Amino acid sequence: MPRYFTDEHEWIDVEGESATVGITDYAQEQLGDIVFVELPDTGTQVEKGGEAAVVESVKAASDVYAPITGEIMETNSALEDDPALVNTSPEEEGWFFRMTIGDSSELEGLMDDKAYKTFVDSL
Amino acid sequence: MNAPNKSGWKPEMSPAEDGLHNGPATTTGNRALMLEEPLIFEIGHAETTGVDLPEIDPDAPNRLGGFERSKPIGLVGLTEPETVRHYTRLSRQNYGIDLGFFPLGSCTMKHNPRLNEKVARLPGFADIHPLAPQQTVQGALQVIHELGDWLMKLTGMPGVAMSPKAGAHGELCGILAIRAAHTARGDAREVVLVPESAHGTNPATAAFAGYKVEDIPATPEGRVDLEAIKARLAPDVAAVMITNPNTCGLFEKDFREIADAVHAVGGYVYCDGANFNAIVGRVRPGDLGVDAMHINLHKTFSTPHGGGGPGSGPVVFSEALKDFAPLPIVRKLQDGDGYELVEEEQREHRGQSFGRMTAFHGQMGMFTRALTYMLSHGADGLKQVSEDAVLNANYVLRSLEDILHAPFADSGPCMHEALFGDKDFEGGLSTLDLAKALIDEGYHPMTVYFPLVVHGAMLVEPTETESKAALDEFITAFRSVTERALAGDESMKQAPYYAPRRRLDETAAARKPKLAWEEPEG
Amino acid sequence: MRYLPLTDTDRGEMLAKVGAKSIDDLFVDVPEVAQLDGPIHDLPMHASEMAVERHMKTRANKNLSAGDTPFFLGAGAYRHHIPASVDTVIQRGEFLTAYTPYQPEIAQGTLQMLFEFQTQVARLYGCAVANASLYDGSTACWEAVAMAGRMTRRKRAVLSGALHPHYAQVVKTMAQFTGDTIADNLPAIQTEPDNAGLMSRIDDETSCVVVQYPDILGRIPDLSELAEAAHAKGALLVVVNTEPVALGAIKSPGEMGADIVVGEGQSIGVGLQFGGPYLGLFAVRDPKHVRQMPGRLCGETTDAEGKRGFVLTLSTREQHIRREKATSNICTNSGLCALAFNVHMTLLGEKGLRELATENHRLACKTADRLEQIPGVSLLNSLFFNEFTVRLGGKLAREVVRDLADKGVLGGVSLDRLYPGVEALNDALLVAVTETTTDEDIEALATTLEEALA
DSSP states (O other), rough: OEEEEEEEETEEEEEEEEEEEEOOOOHHHOSSSSOOOOOOOOOOOTTSEEEEEEEEEEEOOEEEOOOOEEEEEOOOOOOOOOOHHHHHHHHTTTTEEEEEEGGGOOOOOOOOHHHHHHHHHTT | OSSSOOSSSOOOOOOOOOOHHHHHHOOOOTTTBBOOOOOEEEEOOOTTOOOOOOOOOTTTTTOTTOOOSSSSSOOOOOOOOOOEHHHHHTTTOOOOOOTTTBBBBBTOOOOOOOHHHHHHSSSSHHHHTTTTTTGBBBBHHHHHHHHHHHHHHHHHEEEEOOOOOSSSOOOOOOHHHHHHHHTTTTOOEEEEEEEEEEEEEEHHHHHHTTEEEEEEEEEESSOOOHHHHHHHTTTTTEEEEEEOOOOTTTTOHHHHHHHHHHHHOOOEEEEEGGGGGTTTTTTGGGGGGGEEEEETTTTTTTTOOOTTTTOOOOOOEOTTGGGHHHHHHHHEOOSSSOOOEOOOHHHHTTTTTOSSSSSSSSSSHHHHHHHHHHHHHHHHHHHHHHHHHHHHHHHHHHHTTTTSTTTTTTTTTTSSEEEETTHHHTTTTTHHHHHHHHHHHHHHEEEOOSSSTTTTTTEEOOOSOOHHHHHHHHHHHHHHHHHHHHTOOOOGGGOOSSSSSSOOHHHHHHHOOOOOOOOOOO | OOTOOHHHHHHHHHHHHOOOOOOGGGTTTOOHHHHEEEESSTSSSOHHHHHHHHHHHHHHHBBBOGGOOBBBOOOOOOOOOOOHHHHHHTTSHHHOOOOOOSSSGGHHHHHHHHHHHHHHHHHTTTOEEEOBBOOOHHHHHHHHHHHHHHHTTTOOOOOOOTTTHHHHHHHHHHHHHOOOEEEOOOOOSSOOOOOHHHHHTTOOOEEEEEEEOOTTTSOOOHHHHHHHHHTTTTTTEEESSSSSGGGBBBBOOOOTOOSEEEOOOOTTTTTGGOOSSOOOOEEEGGGGGGGGGOOOOOEEEEEESOOOEEEEOGGGHHHHHHGGGOOOOSSSHHHHHHHHHHHHHHHHHHHHHHHHHHHHHHHHHHHHHHEEEEEEOEEEESSSSSSSEOOOOTOOOHHHHHHHTTTTOBOOOHHHHHSTTTTTTTTTEEEEEETTHHHHHHHHHHHHHHHHHO
């Protein structure tokens, strides 16, 4: 199951026809304590680079962008009760949403974990 | 450094290990004059009341037709002595200007003269109805008209709208007038330019009025980038919104040139008047090419902030915009000396007005206070106000810049507020820690983390109602906490130690919001 | 100047410290074109406290105060007795001269007060959560329409014809700029509110139905059927209340199915003040909707020692963080008016509010009965709380109001003042009665009205 990363600090796991999206450990560390995650409605069409979710700390609200084009299939309802999952398990239990893969060629421009690590180190 | 008071008593410095914290615990949780106070819901009762009203007669005729309340409301009451004590105790957990220095940048926390309070409570102002027949409220209309006249003369602008209820409402008023003016000439425009150092209300207002907001960068010296504005100006730009003096505490030198350039492409200039206190009586925004500007009566003209309002935000307009001002308006009658309230939405009266923004005529209770303030100061006193406010801020700036990062100290004199940043702090300490340490020293902190263009911004606005002795005392305290921050003093991370509460858990408050009291279960 | 502590000696020393020769050096960045050569010419110079007070008193004395005369005005602003201790509390400098509680450790007084206030408003409205106030009822009404738009992602609001016309105008003013469509009409001048007409205007594009309770004519609409009709079309029910005292006697909007309840809080603790400052109340029935609310919210938490305390919370909705994506541009609200409400409501309590409401209603019934005896006067309402509409048999109500005022009686608000030029409404008079109304007042109104109609 390949995992890709964006320069907006999202990760995307591709499983066949669909993909799971969340924010990276680096991102959650920068944001601090997450207090709320505003997730899209299922069925929403999102475009690569378009706003898909909002993640909030006490003093900031940050947009989370769709890493690829597609339709939202499912969102992580556990975040409603426990937004801290984004802090404690950003790249597993703290996932944001699953989506269809509208155009698999969009994945090609994304980073793999090694490239992302290099990217983060350069910041 | 001058001593705080050359002849008088000076407090002893508190011992390092403070007795308050080493003393025995108290049964009540109180610490002498620091008194804990429950919520009214924890001490009141449904059947207790602090007013004497007739008992309910269940057999009295009624015209409620089945809509009578059957369930309890869930309110509790206290008798008058309990009520007065409850709120007196709560009040003592608050910091106010009456208690001490309150240098909250951009908020102009100056002394609130008590004559203003007395005047606002005269029954002729406090006890009149907004829809009373106009022949019975001529004095009230006169006050609105007089205050409007003062505002126009102080700003050098020919029009005024008195009804906006606060600064942000005034911003909305100005932007809506701009939109109406463009619409009236069939000129649809989509963009409002806002500097990145602007108050959050600016972009929020422009967006609320249906505009797309674009940021304008600042120059390294802390002013709006004239070239960037010029480069962006085009016929799709409806307006620029600029705060002058700006939120970095600097006068926008190029304001007139920016205004001319904006006008040249058919746009309008909105000036955020939050910082008018720096120039009142000395500079008229109308002379700088402003088309609309709101004036926070609760800042410059000293109506009390009251823990978050009420404010009042009249807007002055240029010739180009004044006919678009919202209703109602107060007019002096052509014949005789009376006043008329034009509130009707009938065509012949409405003219080009963009409509009504609020149910009645604005914040009358603030108008009486502000006019009282203006009359007390007069044209000469108001000029002295801005000069002393600017002098006090420069004095603070030059007394701290040697130890505290002052990003724009070389950009010339500051206006009524001085801006600092936390970049030299050690040991992971930040502006927040310094602010909390200042609380322990007995001060309300300055504005923190605003404007966003400076890391760990600290915006200090002393206002003109502080004496030199008060400033010297503050500077001494500020220097001491700055030195601790530069040395990485770990203990600051837990400050404040001596406030009614230690640092509060804002993360928990936001994760599981508890926004109303609920009876404990069981 | 009595408010300016700096002496000329101080100024000289301070100028030296900052390296300026004169104060003009500190204003060098002001372009020459905007430099004035002295105090602004056509304004007076400073004046003593005594002189200013005298000046302002001459203005105040030209007004006829409500307390000095038989008084029956309402229509969104009501004269109630405010206990003396309310003003004592709000004049305490720690409340009066505090700012928005940005530093919670030294603002617990304001914050705890706001938490109590939010709880009182939520309970009064039958809602889960209320905010820490908005400017006034009319702007709160627009904020509710805007919130309903965000929640339903629809842009068409349906206003009841019996919504306060100034509130409707505020909504329409704002909608011109936001692209919302506002469907409104004039009030039907009939005994009962026109619920059927209102419901027939709800469609699949409707974001919300806005109804006033009691309405502008003083009638009491059945909210339950409106809630049902709105919800059936996926729309929200927004209920506007301009007289909170009424909710001591009639069912809360929340318990009848309102989704958003907004209103004017002026009646409790805040005087008439010629229209402002007033107190906007805003509440939602379902706590899930809290993140779409405008304005400040105070929440409970604990401090580092585990003690209970309060903070402003969910600030990411607000302009200072979200900027152009904020739920509203509001910043300063009506903090001190919220305190006055909180103190007055604490003095009343459940018992006092119910008694106050009952007394208002009793006197209103008595006044209506008395006015109905006057030839040419007919009572419109079948139901009302403390305000009702009478028709004056074809006489222009606005002129009658002026005649009464000339005789020292403030007899009510003519519908012509609220709906200028609408012929069908111009013989109607709104009469409001509160606990401050005496039997002598009622008689004075009846007598002068009878004379005016004769």
